[in-house]
Amino acid sequence: MTQTHLITGAGSGIGLAVARRLAARGDRLVLVARNPERADELAALVPGAVALAADLRHPGSLAEALAGDVLPDRIDTVVHGAGIVELGPVADLPVTAWTEQLTVNLVSAAELTRLALPAVRTARGQILFVNSGAGLTAHPGWSAYAASKHGLKALADALRGEEGVHGVRVTSVYPGRTATPMQEEVHRQEGRDYDAAAFIDPESVATTVLAALDLPRDALVPDVSVRPGPR
Numbered sequence: 001m002t003q004t005h006l007i008t009g010a011g012s013g014i015g016l017a018v019a020r021r022l023a024a025r026g027d028r029l030v031l032v033a034r035n036p037e038r039a040d041e042l043a044a045l046v047p048g049a050v051a052l053a054a055d056l057r058h059p060g061s062l063a064e065a066l067a068g069d070v071l072p073d074r075i076d077t078v079v080h081g082a083g084i085v086e087l088g089p090v091a092d093l094p095v096t097a098w099t100e101q102l103t104v105n106l107v108s109a110a111e112l113t114r115l116a117l118p119a120v121r122t123a124r125g126q127i128l129f130v131n132s133g134a135g136l137t138a139h140p141g142w143s144a145y146a147a148s149k150h151g152l153k154a155l156a157d158a159l160r161g162e163e164g165v166h167g168v169r170v171t172s173v174y175p176g177r178t179a180t181p182m183q184e185e186v187h188r189q190e191g192r193d194y195d196a197a198a199f200i201d202p203e204s205v206a207t208t209v210l211a212a213l214d215l216p217r218d219a220l221v222p223d224v225s226v227r228p229g230p231r
């Protein structure tokens, strides 16, 4: 049966690499874009995909944005690939940096998961969170982003325990620095020169994601870290 995947963050970086790989094998893709204009762009970026507008900065609006028959009845996979980052020491970080990162990176992932769960249970499917090394270790300057990603780990771990009874698998992928527009932005915020060749190719993270999704159902990858290889 053709697989159906619901993907956030498919407009760029890791999410786009995952979406293109899944589309290339003929799977059905439903992409979540921040607004209708971006939805049109995503549908053009990923051939054959359907794109919905739902702004992850507003988790309270997701239920309405995805109400009715907007979501498929059966979803084999949810890939949470969207994310934002704003660095800075706790001493300087504005409250908006905390609320925006926690909202987009964590609260909306929880709400979208809740909304998709009936269809994922129907498919006995899988929910995959693109976390971060910052979800396991919080370095100076990374407090709010790391807090959102530590929270995302907690969401995934609790969900895995809850949903096993429904046949739903839950996976967290923890990439290190990956050569995407977000990493360029991190370098801008760190005031450092950016060299994409020093970091993981998003295609390699996509390969890890697909390996976790494609694993036969007798097994589950709960957590997997991906780090830049030795150069």
Ligand SMILES: NC(=O)c1ccc[n+]([C@@H]2O[C@H](COP(=O)([O-])OP(=O)(O)OC[C@H]3O[C@@H](n4cnc5c(N)ncnc54)[C@H](OP(=O)(O)O)[C@@H]3O)[C@@H](O)[C@H]2O)c1
Pocket (backbone or CB within 6 Å): 008, 009, 010, 011, 012, 013, 014, 015, 032, 033, 034, 038, 054, 055, 056, 057, 080, 081, 082, 083, 084, 104, 130, 131, 132, 133, 174, 175, 176, 177, 178, 179, 180, 181, 182, 183
């Ligand atoms: N790059 C790294 O080094 C790295 C390392 C570890 C973990 N990660 C994580 O990997 C995931 C993907 O990151 P990436 O590097 O691929 O980043 P990216 O290239 O910046 O892509 C992020 C995606 O999230 C979407 N997004 C952001 N805010 C949104 C909103 N309010 N509503 C809907 N969509 C929104 C963006 O949409 P637009 O395209 O419309 O902007 C974009 O498609 C993130 O969760 C990130 O935290 C990245």
